[in-house]
Amino acid sequence: MARLFARGPLFSGSAILLALLCLLQLYCLWRVPAMWSPAAIDVRLAPGQTLTLGREALAAPQADSAHLALRRDAGGRWFIRNASAGKQVLLARAGIERRMGSARLRAGQHFRIGAARFDVSAAGARSLSFSAAGEQWHYDGAILLRNGLPLPACPDAAPGARLLALWNRWAPAPLSFARPMTFGGNLYCGNRFGVANVAPASATLAASRGQLLLSAASGELSRMPLLVGADDLAHSEEALDGVTALVAGRTRLALEVDGGRLTLVPVRHVALYAQPRLQLPPEVTWRWQQRALWTLPGGAPWTVALLLAAALAAGAAAAWQRGGWPFGRATPGAVRAGALATALLALAGLTSLLLQRAGTPHGAGVSVLLGAAALWCCLLLPGRPALLMSAGLLLVAVGLLAQLELGLGAMESSWLRHYQKTTALLALGLGLGAHLRMRLRGRAALPVPQSRLEWMLALLAGAALAALLLQVAFGDETGVFDLQPVEFAKLALTALTAHCLAIGLGWHAAMPEHVRPALRWLRVAAPALLFSAVLGVALVQVDDYSPLILLLVWAAAMALAWSLATRRFAVSAALAVAACLLAGSLASLRHAGADDIAALGFYADRFLVWLDPASHPHTGQQLLLGARAITEGAWWGADQMLGLSTLGQPAGAVLAIPAVQDDFAPSFFLNRHGLFGALALWMLQVLFLAGLLLAAVRAFAASRHARDYRHAWLGRFRCFALVGGAAFVLGHFLLSWGTNLAIFPIMGQPMSFLSAGGSHLLFFICPLLAFGAISEQSLEEIPSCRSMSNMK
Secondary structure, X not given: OHHHHOXXXXXXXXXXXXXXXXXXXXXXXXXXXXXXXXXXXXXXXXXXXXEEEOHHHHOOOXXXXXXXXXXXXXXXXXXXXXXXXXXXXXXXXXXXXXXXXXEOXXXXXXXXXXXXXXXXXXXXXXXXXXXXXXXXXXXOOOOEEEOOEEOXXXXXXXXXXXXXXXXXXXXXXXXXXXXXXXXXXXXXXXXXXXXXXXXXXXXXXXEEOOEEEEEEOOHHXXXXXXXXOXXXXXXXXXXXXXXXXXXXXOEEEEEEXXXXXXXXXXXXXXXXXXXXXXXXXXXXEEEEEEOOOOOOOOOHHHHHHHHHHHHHHHHHHXXXXXXXXXXXXXXXXXXXXXXXXXXXXXXXXXXXXXXXXXXOOOXXXXXXXXHHHHHHHHHOOOOOOOHHHHXXXXXXXXXXXXXXXXXXXXXXXXXHHHHHHHHHHHHHHHHHHHHHHHHHOOOXXXXXXXXXXHHHHHHHHHHHHHHHHHHHHHOEOOEEOOEOHHHHXXXXXXXXHHHHHHHHHOOOOOOHHHOOHHXXXXXXXXXXXXXXXXXXXXXXXXXXXXXXXXXXXXXXXXXXXXXXXXXXXXXXXXXXXXXXXHHHHHHHHHHOOHHHHHHHXXXXXXXXXXXXXXXXXXXXXXXXXXXXXXXXXXXXXXOOOOOOOOOOOOOHHXXXXXXOOOOOXXXXXXXXXXXXXXXXXXXXXXXXXXXXXXXXXHXXXXXXXXXXXXXXXXXXXXXXXXHHHHHHHHHHHHHHHHHHOOOOXXXXXXXXXXXXXXXXXXXXXXXXXXXXXXXXXXXXXXXXXOOHHHHO
């Protein structure tokens, strides 16, 4: 311990605070009360009997009070019907999920929506031809044709949707992007079929797993009957033959039929109860189970995880015996052992993530140990501790504590998945970053030639562009394939722009290969400008425009860094004046009237809710509930003890805030730990940003005194990359605190380190921490350039 604390006061303070935060997580697990949930739900019906089940009988918190109706006919077969007026039921057969209230159309059928009749003339796996209103229509899964001609774009279509529609018109069918067709409204435009006296999107025709399905809308729109033949599609009854699982109100239940008994096994989003007692209908029986926080899933995957954990401990022990890692004296054997241990840590995180995706997660206690291992592994790596890494690790530990409080305080099983996913991603991301640090230790030169690194940056930009195109084509504002390509695009944009600026500042016009100005412009500015333009077009698809504000903050920070590096202080002053004017214009909106806001035509509805949330209680629910939670927290937290007495206890009404685990995580933190706790968090955030900027200044100073042009370029590249990363993190901090404290209108952006943002953590925060640590490590290992006087 003495050798550890001899590494300096920064390391000593970080180790003490990190140990305290890890112990608080264990304290949460120790104080959490016992919770119960149904292990299985048995339903017994006699032939001819019918039973309606809802949220209480199904242990489904988000289901309706009467959600599904079960019936057993005279022959003993089981049937199900959606009894909810506003929510759907999903049925899974042979691994394919299909929503009740949808059907595949066949040639010769007809269907009705309101008073309109549609006669199907041809139906295929991806196309449908029908006649309606005296005209011939054809839909191929991407574009709707009337009498062989496409419809004009809808007036409210976004630029991205218009470009996508143009592409679908001319592209071959295999290269087109699927777009659903909707029925209702008063306009024939785009992929909308107008139906008089029918609300827009009352029915949808869309491709799903290789077939076109006609689906009735849910909610208020489901009141409009959708008839396929003589059957009402929205309230049709289906047999349970071959059904292996169903989803009601986000609660997934595995299903098994055994004669007169139907067994439902809740899998996720299951309600928790303080006592194993509940008043149920006589036909329903529960088998109770107690929530276990230290469970280990069986089978081969967990065996692999145990082996990885054992190898990790063995590698750390071997390094400890050699007197090297983690005690700062990096011998070759210690470096090899540390590299092996960090690689195994990343594999353990990946294994944990795969177990969660497979539906067999380990307990929350194991996740606590995994997260603590990732944090301490990064802190104990050899080398002088840096401010950015110490502050970053403490911010991660605070975020883990808040997510664990949120998961343990909810009366639903799936809230803990946010914490467990975060710990797995941290072990994966921080483990890979630490492994890279160990592998690069002792290398003063570039790991790869600069020309090859340029190709790597180009491939990074291409991958980010491809991911953004996938989101535009197949995803929505929440991402695609459970990922957020925007977070990866931020990383690629920062790296590519930093490279362009580093090349531009080191340009010498006298060099023979730099005499052509067109080539110079193409190499220095074109990649960053092109990527920024495409990224901006993709981000316009997001409903709340917060990514565009992040880009504005990032662009201003990069311009300020460039102006300071080139000593163009007039540009710096102009940027400062522009920032002041922008802040003043935002403050002036507080005194604007509703007519003035509506006249802007840009994001007007959210500005109106922000200015007067009491007049919009439904749309302003996040703002009102968040303000109430912050008020309850006051200075010392809701328990008046900075949240220490509520660790591990139920969270209460604060969980009703929409997206409290993501966008409104600061409101939960303020409610639990008060303004004093928030002040400590703000101090950590300021220290982290200061650490990034300090590392950037050191990297730029090293580039000024470098004797080799490659080291000079690398120093400038590190400087601008760190500034770009700090700008994006600052933008997240500003937007998240501004949204939660009602300084800005509500815009959905997670709080860096605090919110349960998986893509933001894995694709941006972990690479930024690793890059900053490697930059500081390289500055220690590369001999500093001597001054001219010393050289003489």
